[in-house]
Amino acid sequence: MSATVGIEREHGLELLRQMLRVRRFEEKCVELYSATKIRGFMHLYIGEEAVAVGAMQALTPEDAIVATYREHGHALVRGVSPGSIMAEMYGKVEGCARGRGGSMHLFDAATRFYGGNAIVGGGLPLAVGLALADKLQGRRRVTACFFGDGAVAEGEFHECMNLAALWSLPVLFLCENNRYAMGTAIERYESETDLALKAASYEMTAWSVDGMDVLAVEEAARRAAAEVRDGDRPCFLELRTYRFRAHSMYDPDLYRTKEEIERWKQHDPIPALTARLQADGLLTDDAVEQLEQEIATEIEDAIAFAEAGPLEPVEELERFVYYEGAAP
């Protein structure tokens, strides 16, 4: 059965809108990076949008999110304001982390967005701990932990799979398998490339999903999140996806062929959903055009917000090394 059967127009449009927002935002980031408005390391999510957009449908505002350094899309879809994300990348005080973190370290307490972690695998223990806090306090929440395939090679991955399963913690592990740990193909660094199998060996429900199909991702994430929330135990999804752009702005992308990239672009999740909605008579060309215009305006507003914002005074350099005030 196709996962698209019975899709409602409103919901289909929303998924498309979210994926387009991420795509267009990332494309604008490239321009701004080239214009030296954004500096440092920057990792783009282009090609992988279906994963964050699909998975995030299964979460409620009370749930927590832990993400990686390739997290602009996750923050946007979660509801962190585009202006504060852009201002963060500009290093401005209105940024979602006051400009202290930059592209790789987006944080937002209001949406329970716990970063932006740039140590591969480093977010997994945090997710385990957030879930432990929920369990100990009797809250029925999910902690969604996004991480890449590269993290599976880290010891922390195995420690955390074990601990989450052993203690029956409500973590939804979302492994974004884009087939490369920076420039090293998965076949060149993993003895077992079936990542769901690894997770399953820790006694948790785990399966692989076509990460280029937003509806398939959503369906799997809803099922997995329900198991986590109601079953009070972790669940693991391997989302098979691909990044169309290089690892970061510094990457000359010499380790894979153009043919491979082109082959994956045939599975671009945005045209795929567009075609599906059009075939079902749920989407007109005008509607697409309108979406594009709304998104362009939203991004222009975000850039204007970032441009207008002030830089933090140097006198404040040493603030926030220690928390100001009592812990909440």
Next chain:
Amino acid sequence: MTVAPTRTMTYREAMREAIREALLADQRVFLMGEDVGAYGGCFGVSKGLLEEFGPERIRDTPLSESAFVGAGIGAALGGMRPIVEVMTVNFCLLALDQIMNNAATITHMSGGQFAIPLVIRMTTGAGRQVAAQHSHSLEGWLAHIPGLKLLAPATIADARGMLAPALADPNPVLIFEHGSLYNLEGELAEDAGTVDIERAAITRPGGDVTLIAYGGTLPTALSAAEELASTGIDAEVIDLRVLRPLDDRTIIESVARTHRAVVIDEGWRSGSLAAEVSARIMEQAFYELDAPVARVCSAEVPMPYPRHLEQAALPQPDKVVDEVRRMIGVPADE
């Protein structure tokens, strides 16, 4: 004047009582680490707590330092007040990424949005012939890191009183318990409560030289001071207590009175806490000094197993006495 009633207890018992009190006072507090439950703690600190508080709050962990230290950080972010026990500072290296890249940075990296009210306790130090992978004092490494607070209780009162304020602190606090102190016995006032976690303490006042120590080297400094007293040299002993942020004022004021300082540190000399303290004295009290600051540190060698070599590698009272005599100009053989 009435004397407050006291009771005798060990450092280990004081620490246990502090943990128990914290668990009773706040449902958000829990203890996790290797062998803290059924075993009763590798050093016996948490003995009996599993029976009293149950496995939800006294959590035995797998040997996964990175995961359970990181889970402590996550639980603190999630509103809990975790006490994480790492068996020894040597094993905390397996969790150093979590300590450094998450615990110490998230508050700053998030622009001050998130507090990390986490306590990590660990044993440190040598003296038990357990060789080079269980004996090191790495406090100096961790004291290098902005975003952390480091405590080194060296007395019964501090073992009893430092935990509560550490848990109340919105930042990650590391507590170093020197292995040789657990059996230390002393008197504690019946009503002894919390202590400050900001200031160094003058443990023994004196006028001729300042001996600066912390944790396991406090007894070394005190014994050196006793020996010096027998030859007419009046040493002041400072217990640093707080290794980050350092309490410069107490150190500098003391040196301004005594004009001489010896720093005693079980860490290796190069890049040590002793080096930091010494540099601060140079920076802030250079013109008060009658002699260069001296350091008595561990020999720069991975800790050897045989007792005579281990003892030779560690700071000893006679080395401190020799340094002071040299500094004051008293011949060593006098």
